[in-house]
Amino acid sequence: MKPDAEIRAARAGLARLMEPNDLTGTALVAVAGPVAAYRLIAHSTGKAPASEQQAVADLLGGEAASRGAHRLDAGLERWRPRVDAAGPARDLATIRRFGGDLLVPEDPAWPQQLDDLGLAAPLCLWWRGTAGIDQLPPPQTLLSVVGSRDATDYGRHVTYELVADLCQRGVTIVSGGAYGIDARAHEAALNAERTTGRPSTVAIMAGGLDRFYPAGNDELLRRVEATGLLLAEVPPGTAPTRWRFLQRNRMLAALCGATLVVEARWRSGALTTARRASEIGREVGAVPGSVFSSNSAGCHRLLREGSAIPVTDAAEALELLGAAPAATATPADSTRKDPGTAREHDGLDIQDLLLLDALPVRQAAAPDKLATVSGLGIGAVLGGLSRLQARGLAEQGPGGWWRKRHG
Secondary structure: OOOOOOOOOHHHHHHHHOOOHHHHHHHHHHHHOOOHHHHHHHOOOOOOOHHHHHHHHHHHHOOOOOOOOHHHHHHHHHHHHHHHHHHHHHHHHHEEEEEOOOOOOOOOOOOOOHHHHHHHHHOOEEOOOOOOOOHOOOOOHHHEEEEOOOOOOHHHOOOHHHHHHHHHHHOOOOOOOOHHHHHHHHHHHHHOOOOOOOOOEEEEEEOOOOOOOHHHHHHHHHHHHHHHEEEEOOOOOOOOOOOHHHHHHHHHHHHOOEEEOOOOOOOHHHHHHHHHHHHHOOOOEEEOOOOOOOOHHHHHHHHOOOOEOOOOOOOHHHHHOOHHHHHHHHHHHHHHHHHOOOOOOOOOOOOHHHHHOOOOOOOOOHHHHHHHOOOHHHHHHHHHHHHHHHHHOEEEOOEEEEEEEOO
C-alpha cells in the first residue's frame, strides 16, 4: 500500500530541514511519525512537549555521542531556521521534472536493507534514471565498489577488469560517482555486456540530483541516468559538502550486500564505507596492491586489521555476496583456480607479479611507464624485467617492453 501524499510531503520537507544522519531528527520521526515531526518543526514555536523530549532521549540512549547536542530542543534550534527555505511541493515538482521521484520507507519498493542502519537510516531517497526505482536489484546482487579519487593506472585497470567480469555475471555495481575508482567502476559497468534486465550500475550522490557533481563526470553520470539509477538522500538544489560526502558512505555500505575497496590511502574516505559495512554485518573485500604504493596503504590496513578479505578476481568478489564461484565460473576461471595446472606466473614474487600485470600485450611500454602502472620503483622495474625476460614472460624491442604471448 502506498503512503498518502501528506507522508511523502512531510518526509520531503524533513530532508530539507535536517542534515543526513541527524540522529535526533530520525529519533523524532520514529517517535512522532513524519507528519507530526514536520508540523512540530515547521508550524509551531517554543519547546517540544516534555513527553516527546523524553521519548527521543530514551530512543537515542547510547547512540547519542553528546547528550546536549542531541537534545530535541537543540535539534529544533538547528532545523527551524531552515523552515523558510523548505518547500516540499517545490522539491517534489523539481525531481519529477527530471523524470524521477521520491521514495519513502512507507513505500513497498523501499530497500529494506537500509533499515540495518537503525536511526542512521535515511529519511527518504530521491531518485532519477531510466531504470526506475522499482528496478533496483536485491542486495545480494549489489556490490559497492569504492576507492581513491587519485587512482593509479593499476587501480583503474584492476577496477575495470573486476567490474566488467562481475557485470557479466549479473552483479550491479554501486558507487559514488566521484573521480578515480568510482568513475572507473561506473564506466566499466556501463560498457559491460549485461546479462539481466536490471541496471548495471547505480550512483549514490552526496548532493541534489538536479545537477551532477563533480562537473567533470557530467557525461558519465548522464550515461548512468540513461541506463541505470541515481540516488540521493538530500533534495534537489542541495550542495555536496564534506559532511554529506562522509554520510553518503554509510548508504553505499548499507544498500549493498558487500563492499569492495580497490585502492585507498591510509586515511581514505573509502575506509569509512568499508568499516560501516563491517559494522552492519556486510562482507568487505580489499584488493592488494604494491607495498610501495601509498594508494594501496588503506587496503593493506583493512587486511591487516582483519576487517576485509583479499580479493584478486571476480570469483572472489562473488564470494563476498554469498555467491558460489563454482556456479558462475567461466572455463578460464576453472583452469586458473585448478591447483594442478601450472601457470606461467607461478613462483613469481609480488613485485614481479605486479610488473607482469602492468606489461601491455600489444604496445610496448617504457620502464618509467611500467613503474607508474605497477607502483614499483624504477630499480625494481629494471630488475624485474630482466627476470621476466629470462622466464620468457617479457620481450624487449625498440619502443620498450611488452608481455610475451604464448601459444
